[in-house]
Amino acid sequence: WAASAQNHEDFLQCLSLHSQNSTSISQVIYTPNNSSYLPILQFSIQNLRFTSSDTPKPAVIVTPSHESQISTVIKCSRTHGLQIRVRSGGHDYEGLSYLSELPFVVLDMINFKSITVDTETRTAWVQSGSTVGELYYRIAEKSKVLGFPAGVCPTVGVGGHFSGGGYGMMLRKYGLAADNVIDARLVNVNGEILDRKSMGEDLFWAIRGGGGASFGVILEWKIKLLSVPQDVTVFTVDKTLEQNATNLVHKWQYVASKFPEDLFIRNFIRRVNSTRDGQQTIQASFNSLFLGGQDRLLSLMQESFPELGLAKEDCTEMSWIESVLYFAGFPRGESLGVLLDRTPLVRLYFKAKSDYVKEPISQNGLEGIWKMFYEDEAETAQMIMTPYGGKMDEISEYAIPFPHRAGNLYKIQQSVYWEEEGEVAAERHISWIRRLYSYMAPYVSKLPRAAYINYRDLDVGVNNQGNTSYAQASIWGFKYFKKNFNRLVKVKTMVDPGNFFRNEQSIPPVSLRR
Numbered sequence: 001w002a003a004s005a006q007n008h009e010d011f012l013q014c015l016s017l018h019s020q021n022s023t024s025i026s027q028v029i030y031t032p033n034n035s036s037y038l039p040i041l042q043f044s045i046q047n048l049r050f051t052s053s054d055t056p057k058p059a060v061i062v063t064p065s066h067e068s069q070i071s072t073v074i075k076c077s078r079t080h081g082l083q084i085r086v087r088s089g090g091h092d093y094e095g096l097s098y099l100s101e102l103p104f105v106v107l108d109m110i111n112f113k114s115i116t117v118d119t120e121t122r123t124a125w126v127q128s129g130s131t132v133g134e135l136y137y138r139i140a141e142k143s144k145v146l147g148f149p150a151g152v153c154p155t156v157g158v159g160g161h162f163s164g165g166g167y168g169m170m171l172r173k174y175g176l177a178a179d180n181v182i183d184a185r186l187v188n189v190n191g192e193i194l195d196r197k198s199m200g201e202d203l204f205w206a207i208r209g210g211g212g213a214s215f216g217v218i219l220e221w222k223i224k225l226l227s228v229p230q231d232v233t234v235f236t237v238d239k240t241l242e243q244n245a246t247n248l249v250h251k252w253q254y255v256a257s258k259f260p261e262d263l264f265i266r267n268f269i270r271r272v273n274s275t276r277d278g279q280q281t282i283q284a285s286f287n288s289l290f291l292g293g294q295d296r297l298l299s300l301m302q303e304s305f306p307e308l309g310l311a312k313e314d315c316t317e318m319s320w321i322e323s324v325l326y327f328a329g330f331p332r333g334e335s336l337g338v339l340l341d342r343t344p345l346v347r348l349y350f351k352a353k354s355d356y357v358k359e360p361i362s363q364n365g366l367e368g369i370w371k372m373f374y375e376d377e378a379e380t381a382q383m384i385m386t387p388y389g390g391k392m393d394e395i396s397e398y399a400i401p402f403p404h405r406a407g408n409l410y411k412i413q414q415s416v417y418w419e420e421e422g423e424v425a426a427e428r429h430i431s432w433i434r435r436l437y438s439y440m441a442p443y444v445s446k447l448p449r450a451a452y453i454n455y456r457d458l459d460v461g462v463n464n465q466g467n468t469s470y471a472q473a474s475i476w477g478f479k480y481f482k483k484n485f486n487r488l489v490k491v492k493t494m495v496d497p498g499n500f501f502r503n504e505q506s507i508p509p510v511s512l513r514r
C-alpha cells in the first residue's frame with residue numbers, strides 16, 4: 001500500500017510538473033478525497049454490476065480539457081507504473097473503461113465533445129467523448145437529408161463505439177460506423193498526436209473495429225455523412241406465441257438478410273404477460289426502419305414477408321432524426337434536445353453475450369430458446385436478432401478488423417437484466433445466460449464461435465495478467481476478429497511493443513526475437 005500510495009503521489013507531482021507550460025491540469029484531476037471523485041466516476045457507468053463498494057477504483061480520474069494533458073497523463077502513468085483506462089461513453093459491458101485490478105488512472109474524455117459538421121463535403125469531425133445522440137442531433141441541425149449509421153442508444157460514446165465497429169438501424173444500407181470513418185487523431189504511447197497520415201494505414205486500420213484501448217487514446221474521428229430520405233417509415237409489430245410468433249421468427253430468418261438494403265427489420269424476443277389471458281408468453285417484436293415511404297414498404301412486405309401481415313396502421317412516416325428518437329424509445333413529439341442529455345436512460349445490473357447465425361435455426365431450436373425464457377431469471381431477459389446482408393455482405397472481412405460479413409444471416413445479442421444488488425442475484429442471472437449460451441451452441445457459428453467486441457463478454461476469454469501471451473489472447477481474439485487478430489497483433493507490436501495500453505481483452509504484442 002505504502003509503495004502504491006507513493007506512486008500515486010509521484011504521479012500527481014509528475015502531472016503538475018509537466019503541465020507547467022501547458023494548460024493547467026490541476027483543475028481536471030480528481031482523487032478519492034475530492035468530493036466530485038465519486039459522482040464523476042459513476043456518472044457514465046452503465047452497468048450497476050461495477051458500482052459496488054468493492055469494485056476496484058482508480059487512484060486518479062483525469063477529465064482532460066486539452067490534448068496536451070492527455071500526453072502528460074500517458075507519460076506520467078508510464079513513468080510511475082500506473083495503468084490507463086480510457087473512457088468515452090462508459091458503456092463497456094464489462095466496465096473495462098473504468099476498472100482494473102492493477103493501480104490505474106481513468107482518463108475520462110467527457111470534455112472532448114465538439115462536433116463539426118460540414119454539409120458541403122458531407123463529412124464531420126466528432127471528438128471521442130461525444131455521444132452518438134449528440135452526433136445525430138448536430139447532423140440533423142444542419143441537414144434533413146444526411147445521417148450516420150451508428151448505435152441505437154443515444155448515450156453510447158463514439159470513442160469506444162466506433163473503435164469496436166458500431167452498428168444501428170442503417171447497418172444493411174451503409175455498414176458499421178467504423179466503415180464510414182475516413183480519418184482519426186490519436187495520442188500514441190509516446191504522447192505524440194497522430195492523424196491518419198502520420199499514424200499510417202496499419203494503425204488507422206486497427207482502430208476502426210479492433211478496439212481503441214489497445215492502441216492509444218483516440219481524440220476524434222472524421223466521418224462520412226450519408227444520405228437519408230426526407231421521410232423514412234418505422235414500425236413495430238408484436239406477435240406472441242399465440243399469434244404465431246415461432247413461425248414468423250422462423251420465416252424472418254430466411255428473408256431478413258435478403259430484403260433490399262433500405263429495409264431493416266430486427267427482432268426482439270422477450271417474455272411478457274399475454275394481453276388475452278394474462279398468462280405468460282413469449283413475444284417477438286418486429287422493429288423496423290425503412291429508408292423510404294410507407295407505400296413502397298407495404299408492397300415490399302407484401303412481396304417478401306406477407307406472413308407478418310403488416311398494415312398501413314402499423315407504419316409511421318417521419319424524418320430520419322425523429323426515427324432516432326423512436327428507436328431510442330422516446331414518445332412521439334419528444335423534443336430533439338433529449339439527444340443531448342448524457343444521463344443514461346435506465347441503469348440496471350446486466351450481463352450480455354453475442355452470437356452469429358449462419359443457418360436458420362429450426363422451429364424446435366427456437367422453441368428450446370423460448371423454454372429458457374420461461375425460467376425465473378429470464379423475467380427481464382431479451383434477445384435481439386439483427387439482420388445482416390445488404391452492405392454487410394459487400395464489405396470484405398479484412399477491410400477493417402471487424403470480420404463478421406458475408407455468410408452471416410444475423411447477429412444475436414442475448415442479455416439478462418436484474419435490479420437486486422449483491423452476488424446472489426448476479427450469480428443466478430449470469431448462470432442463466434451462460435446456460436442459454438450453451439444451449440445455443442449447435443445453432444450458431446463455430447470454429448470460432450464468433451462474438452462482437454462491442455458486446456464485451458469476458459467469458460469468451462481473458463488475457464493472463466502481466467505478460468499477456470499471444471496464445472492466451474488468441475482464445476478470445478479469434479472470436480472477435482477471426483484472422484484479423486493476427487494483423488492486429490502485428491500492429492500492436494509495431495506501435496506499443498511494451499504493452500502499455502493493456503486490459504483483460506487488449507491485443508498483445510509479440511516479443512521480437514533478439
Ligand code: FDA
Pocket residue numbers: 046085086087088089090091092093096097109128129150151152153155156157158159160161162163164165166167168211212213214216217218219454455
Ligand atoms: P466506454 O467508454 O466504456 O469504452 C469502451 C471501450 O473502448 C473501453 O475498452 C475503453 O477503454 C475504450 N475506449 C473508449 N474511449 C476510447 C478512446 N477515446 N480511445 C481509446 N479507447 C477508448 N453497440 C452497437 O454497436 N450498437 C448499439 O446499438 C449499441 N447499443 C448499446 C446500448 C447500451 C445501453 C449499451 C450499454 C451499449 C450499447 N452498445 C451498442 C455497445 C457499445 O457499442 C459499446 O459498449 C461501446 O464500446 C461503447 O463505447 P463507449 O465509448 O460508450 O464506452
